Amino acid sequence: MGEYVNISGREFPIKIIVYVILILLVIIAIFTSFFTVDAKEESVITRLGRYNRTVGAGFHWKLPLGIEKNYNVPTQEIQNMTFGFRTEKAGIVTVYSDRDYSSESIMLTGDLNIVDVEWIIQYRINDPRAWLFNVEDRTKTIRDISQSVINQLVGDRAILDVISTDRPEIEIQAQELMNDIFTQYNLGIRITTVKLQNVGPPSGEVKDAFEDVNKAEQDMNRLINEGKEAYNKEIPKAEGEAQRIIQEAEGYKAERINRAKGEANRFLSVLTEYRKAPDITRARLYYETLEKILANRDTLDIIDSNLENFLPLKEVGKNIGGTR
Known part of the structure; x- marks a missing residue:
């Protein structure tokens, strides 16, 4: 009786149960001993929860039964984060979310104006060990640092500079500052691109007022250009007329002088004859x-x-x- 075990009303020999368990353990060990790493990934191996090693792409072996675990990290893949908007479906016709993300994009400029700045960052994981273990909430950390940097750079400039001339400079400086901060945090990523998207006044009364100002400035520039055009047209004409009048006056002057000289010479000749x-x-x-x-x-x-x-x-x- 001691060599049998009753399972669900049926008796099974203990040896068979032991063999079945051993076979199952071997099968589980085999399936948990091997793993693959994609060409765009690196895998971090932990042993009993502690970092052990990092392996590259290919077919690899590890200790079974959860003694060692692998975490595949896409180190060769460029990842995106958007701020001020979200993309629901990318493609030929991109579909954007209707939700309001203005809390991310509304910020104050250096001349105390409000501007709505939407931007994208692209990054690549260059240290999978640091990426997995050094920061608890990686996504929030990236978003917070990115928003802080863009707010700082926009806050140092006037609104017209942010909208027009300083956009490339803001993108370059933002990339450098973000990489410096992420290096200090040892987050294990590298920013490859910062790209400003829609930049302008926020919707509503502020945007309407800003558009009125832009329209007034455009009208002013148009009137200035028209004035310069009229100036460039009339000034040469006036200068030509002045030259003509001057030449006529010079001719009249020469004529009067020559006539006076002739009269004087004639008078002198008459005077000479009169004396004789x-x-x-x-x-x-x-x-x-x-x-x-x-x-x-x-x-x-x-x-x-x-x-x-x-x-x-x-x-x-x-x-x-x-x-x-």
Whole structure:
């Protein structure tokens, strides 16, 4: 009776039960002694809960029955985290979550404006042992540090710089600062990319006011450009007109000077002749003056103040011409 065991109303020999148990233990030992590691992974092996070793890709052996355990870590895979939004389905047409994550993305700028900054970080695990054992809540730690760094960098800048010119600089500095902090925490990861996505004023009255300011600035720039265009158009025209007037004045000046010089030279020549023969010169000047006065004066009548009628000079001239 001692060599049998009653199981569910049936008796089984103890030897058979022992053999079955041994066989099961061997099978379990075989299945728990081997494991595989993917090409993109590294595996951390613990012995009785304590770190023992790290192995790479391939087929490996370990102590069975839970004495050693393996933890495969995707060290060659680039992982993402998003802030201010979530992606529900990636693909040709990306589907984003409708939930509000503004608590992550709303922050204060250096000029005391509110801005909504959405960003993505990409990282790779470079130390699987540190990744598994050094930090309890790895995801929360990464998110908290990333938010702290972006808030710091945005808080050092004006809102217009954050939205436009300083975006590449913020991405570079954020990557460097995050890596420095993660190294201090010995988290076992390396940030490969920080990419700002949608950056702008938050929705609502702030966004509407900001858009009004941008529109006003665009109108101002447009008016300035139109003014410069009109300036560039009118100034050359005015300068050309001024040059024309100056040239005409110079021509008139030269003409007046030359005419004055000619008159002066003529006067000097007359003066010279007058000094040589005053009477003759005086008479010549008198006749020349009369000639200028009487030139082209066919209807001119000369009246002698001592006579009561006109002198018949015209008739005399005609008669003389007729006699010839």
